Amino acid sequence: MTGQNWFVSNDGQCNLLKTIPFGENTTHPYRLYRFLTDLEDILDKISDDRLRLQAICPLVRQLLESSSWLQFAFLEPDPQTGWAVQNLYDEPFFPLTVQLVAWTPGAISPIHNHGSWGVVALLNGEEKNTFWQRSPTAKFPDRIQTIRDHLLTPGDILCLMPNAIHQVEAMTPNPTISLNLYGETYHDLRFEFDPILHTAYNF
Numbered sequence: 001m002t003g004q005n006w007f008v009s010n011d012g013q014c015n016l017l018k019t020i021p022f023g024e025n026t027t028h029p030y031r032l033y034r035f036l037t038d039l040e041d042i043l044d045k046i047s048d049d050r051l052r053l054q055a056i057c058p059l060v061r062q063l064l065e066s067s068s069w070l071q072f073a074f075l076e077p078d079p080q081t082g083w084a085v086q087n088l089y090d091e092p093f094f095p096l097t098v099q100l101v102a103w104t105p106g107a108i109s110p111i112h113n114h115g116s117w118g119v120v121a122l123l124n125g126e127e128k129n130t131f132w133q134r135s136p137t138a139k140f141p142d143r144i145q146t147i148r149d150h151l152l153t154p155g156d157i158l159c160l161m162p163n164a165i166h167q168v169e170a171m172t173p174n175p176t177i178s179l180n181l182y183g184e185t186y187h188d189l190r191f192e193f194d195p196i197l198h199t200a201y202n203f
């Protein structure tokens with residue numbers, strides 16, 4: 001699965017991310033448990049979020065290219081909510097969550113940040129990301145403004161800094177499916193934003 005690697009800064013700037021290929025021996029598929037072990041090593045060795053993302057992205061690329069099961073992964077969005085989540089890894093007292101996430105065609109997420117580093121690897125469909133940045137005024141300290149849109153296609157990997165604010169929209173007639181990774185979430189730093197009322201609240 002080909003695609004590009006993107007990095008979204010805390011102020012919503014989205015740029016190509018240059019990485020060094022992971023280069024794992026491909027005699028065997030890059031098994032999920034090895035991927036998780038390599039992730040743990042990175043989290044142990046690197047504490048800076050940007051450097052973590054730079055190190056994690058090639059592992060995710062290797063997983064996409066090596067693990068064919070991911071390309072056939074299917075998850076049915078809930079017709080009520082328009083989305084669904086399947087946890088692949090979520091262990092108490094360890095700061096890592098790995099999920100498959102599906103959005104129904106046309107679904108639009110709230111505008112939010114994650115309060116942790118995050119990686120989204122698109123497996124199926126097309127997902128429009130709109131990026132925002134904080135633009136506070138004296139009257140509205142939680143005011144935000146749009147930066148740009150960016151369309152993710154299958155094989156694209158999006159690396160998000162903890163304060164990167166985005167909104168996703170599923171653009172194709174079939175559900176969009178992505179592999180999502182998140183670090184330790186600090187709930188007091190995770191917000192949904194209302195761009196009309198200029199408010200933000202924890203979720």
Ligand SMILES: [Fe+2]
Pocket residue numbers: 112113114166
């Ligand atoms: Fe998100």
